[in-house]
Amino acid sequence: MDVTGGEGWDAGAGEGTEGPGLPLVSAAPAPAPAPMEAEAAEEPPAAPAPRCGWMTPEALEEARQVEAKMQAADEEVAQLNEKLNALESFILEMRQAPSSRHGAGINAEQLTSTLDAGENWMMEVTEETTTADVAKRFTELETEVREICKDYFQALEEEKRSTERELEEEAKRGAAEREAEGEDGRAEKDTRRLPKADRMRKVVKHKETGTELFKGKNYMHAAKHYKDALTHCSKFFDLSPEDDQEVRQIRLALHLNLAQCWVKLDNFDQVLKHANEALAIDAKHPKALFRRAMVYEKKKEYDLAKKDLILAQEHPVGEKDANIATLMKRINILIKKEKDKEKKMWGKAFG
Template structure:
């Protein structure tokens, strides 16, 4: 549809029916090379130009409101994630030398204050700028208490950036392994996996993925396996797929992480770690319903896991926010 229509009419298509176009004096226009002439009844029911422009303006306002809602949600998530991650740093041995007893206690107080503030400020009256200001306030306070924490975080981010660039160049297919017995292949695959684990700890995600991929190739080349060898092979496959997914998440490769988690779940449908990791990836991809479904299953398999419960709550919250936005949008549209 749209042969011969000018740009103004094209914009209006989203807000008005065919009858609205008639108000512009389009007595005849082409649709798929067929001439169409409106009836008298359609002419009588047509919107005038003022009404059409009102509809277009309403659409623009709703789009603007949606952008504001998304921006507000984004800034809130930044603040919420910052508080959650900082809290986890306090108990992470890797950051143990960044705090003393006094600074740790004070930072815990700031996190508690921030958490309560978020709980008390969820309405539309809170703007994205309000969340930005609070984030800047808490960030500055914690920086003063532990500058070493942020120095270490900056070093980690640099390592991640380097690893991301290297991981992006990892080839999907590697050289085929030399023929070996099943036992030798399984042993070699286990060694490759362990090497990958060490590389992961060292933040060398690109080479970690290489090792896990090599382990998978070895396992997939088995033949005439015994039942015990099949079990061992499947266990290695699941571990490698999940470890690859973990590496990809570290470098923002969330869609590929989902695919690797699916491979693991094809082997072990009730693997809580795979469900949780895929739920994490779905959340980052803003597929909140899918994240909720995976995290709900993971919670049933491992009840009480704080990480799962936290992300599950965030997923449900995002779904509720989206539903509220849609409800408001449709309410405005039909009112």
């Protein structure tokens, strides 16, 4: 039998199959393919939820809530620290009250014991301490201190009222003087090119007036006259090298006097400003360094205060100055307390 394509299967013939010794058999017709069921129409995929970068809206909202909680916690900590700083400043200020002008009648031993109790309470502050706790303790301490220092606070109030009356009287006198002179007397409006001697008379007049007012505890008007003297100092134009040095020394004295006025008026930003102006003229002037160290103490920048005091004590005048020595002693105590406080806080954190 002849089978096209040789032995085996002829895929192309489609007529039949022959094996050795077998008759040719007609191939059965291929079954018809089963009808395909109609496929269900696929729904389009849902649009993805909008994202913020790599975050889903849910994750973003959760992150916002976490951030809000963190901000609230930070604000609470800031308020707590502010209250603690105010309490600490009050304790520091009242420790100096017995040695102040009106502190002679204070029971120093009782006051020290009360302040120590307040300071010890601060040392026991923990993470559970709230702003309300500190405010309550501050109010209690202030009430106790005011009772101990009743005469002291009364004297301060009387001095304040007296100063206000003096300022009003001085303002009236100044207005009368300006009216009599036919000018407002303000140094900044004097644009004349006066000879050195005439301008110096104005400088000296304002400086001496300021000193008289300062002695009378009229610190605000004293500061005004010292400032006017400085303004006149800036209007010299015909100075020799010797004259220039003379004016520099006058300016130095005026800035120191202004710093002292602002100490009396409790404006320590102005104290710092004029102490720096004085130090720009003489970088090692002990009184200017002392004034700036006072400001640093108020700002709790004890290391800067100590640096200025060390420099002040290197000067022959500063070396013998009792005020500088007293402030240095106080600064050293405060630095030690700060270190002890930090050590105790870290001990609690890791204990």
